[in-house]
Amino acid sequence: MDWATGFAVGIFTAFFIIVVFDVRGLRRPRSGESDPFKGAISHRLATGPCIVAVGGGTGLSTLLRGIKGFTRNTTAVVAVTDEGGSSGRLRMEWGVLPPGDVRNCLVALAENDNALRRVLDFRFDRGELAGHSLGNLLLLAVSELCGDFRVAVEQMNDLLAIRGKVLPVTTEAITLVGLTTSGDKVRGELEISKNGRNLKEIWLEPEGARPLVEVLRSVDTADIIVLGPGSLFTSVIPNLLLPEFAEKLRESPAPKVYICNLMTQPEETEGMNILNHLEWVSAALGCVPEYIVVNSAPIPDDLVAGYRLEGADPLYPDRHQREKIRRLGCTVIEVPTIQVIDGKLVRHDSFKLAEILLRLCRELEVNR
Numbered sequence: 001m002d003w004a005t006g007f008a009v010g011i012f013t014a015f016f017i018i019v020v021f022d023v024r025g026l027r028r029p030r031s032g033e034s035d036p037f038k039g040a041i042s043h044r045l046a047t048g049p050c051i052v053a054v055g056g057g058t059g060l061s062t063l064l065r066g067i068k069g070f071t072r073n074t075t076a077v078v079a080v081t082d083e084g085g086s087s088g089r090l091r092m093e094w095g096v097l098p099p100g101d102v103r104n105c106l107v108a109l110a111e112n113d114n115a116l117r118r119v120l121d122f123r124f125d126r127g128e129l130a131g132h133s134l135g136n137l138l139l140l141a142v143s144e145l146c147g148d149f150r151v152a153v154e155q156m157n158d159l160l161a162i163r164g165k166v167l168p169v170t171t172e173a174i175t176l177v178g179l180t181t182s183g184d185k186v187r188g189e190l191e192i193s194k195n196g197r198n199l200k201e202i203w204l205e206p207e208g209a210r211p212l213v214e215v216l217r218s219v220d221t222a223d224i225i226v227l228g229p230g231s232l233f234t235s236v237i238p239n240l241l242l243p244e245f246a247e248k249l250r251e252s253p254a255p256k257v258y259i260c261n262l263m264t265q266p267e268e269t270e271g272m273n274i275l276n277h278l279e280w281v282s283a284a285l286g287c288v289p290e291y292i293v294v295n296s297a298p299i300p301d302d303l304v305a306g307y308r309l310e311g312a313d314p315l316y317p318d319r320h321q322r323e324k325i326r327r328l329g330c331t332v333i334e335v336p337t338i339q340v341i342d343g344k345l346v347r348h349d350s351f352k353l354a355e356i357l358l359r360l361c362r363e364l365e366v367n368r
Helices: 003-023 036-046 057-067 085-094 100-109 113-120 134-146 149-159 189-198 213-220 232-240 243-251 274-285 301-309 319-327 350-367
Strands: 051-055 074-078 165-168 175-180 185-187 199-205 224-227 256-259 291-295 331-335 338-341 345-348
Touching (some): 051 232, 057 100, 057 350, 074 213, 100 165, 213 243, 274 319
Parallel strands (some): 051 224
Antiparallel strands (some): 338 345
């Protein structure tokens, strides 16, 4: 099967299964249908807080899976600097913005994300399609049909009936560039990730990229702005390097919350502590977030040992970091946020993160 035939079969399969999902009632009820229980849930979600979540990669999608149980007024702002795997190949071969992170966030906000994930995360394992996921190809196809990546993402928002909205931070082709402490210039997300611990400066090229108007508008109505979790230099910070977006975030009266990672990442943040993470985020944002969420639950020793073999260490604040963060004007929220997957992977607990943010929203509302 050649590329064109495989691509056509893949897209047809995706639309067919989505239609099947629709028939089985996995999307929004149609007008005229009556279900008091669903109506009550829909009303509760519709009256939930307006959350702007900024990031990319698996970290942002993890957060979104928890948030969608409390509100449908969520806007996920996704970085577009990914250049690895299927996304990188499509970016190189088709000139399309990397679809992978957008796809992950769309699936995370879908009402039936488990069923949808099985379909859109399906990855071809042979031929010219080897390595590509069906969801990425679907986004590429809709982009080609619409002639615009932004419009394609909007179409997917509607098609999948998600609880919220997913937006690329910009539709301009941008590249991460950094300068290391030794004076070397590194380009691209992959090189940035390899040299993160040695970076002293990071920026975007070309300069002057503009965020989407819809992204800026979402900040106007935000009750809370969440940064992370996710890779520091390749998921969170790239969004903040668009000057107009960073300025909009700074001017917003909504509190900014940075969710720190559970572990350092080999090479990218190896040897860094929580204070270092916050300082980089603050430098890119142009102000210090009002809150930082850090995990307080212990990670099993056997898992820590395995992660350390790969160059990753748990992130916990010590007394010095707590005091320094407090002096910066940032409140440290230390809560248990971990879950262990398959007995070997440490990840954020989606629902615990969502509960923390919703509780913070309620407390801030009471104190206004």
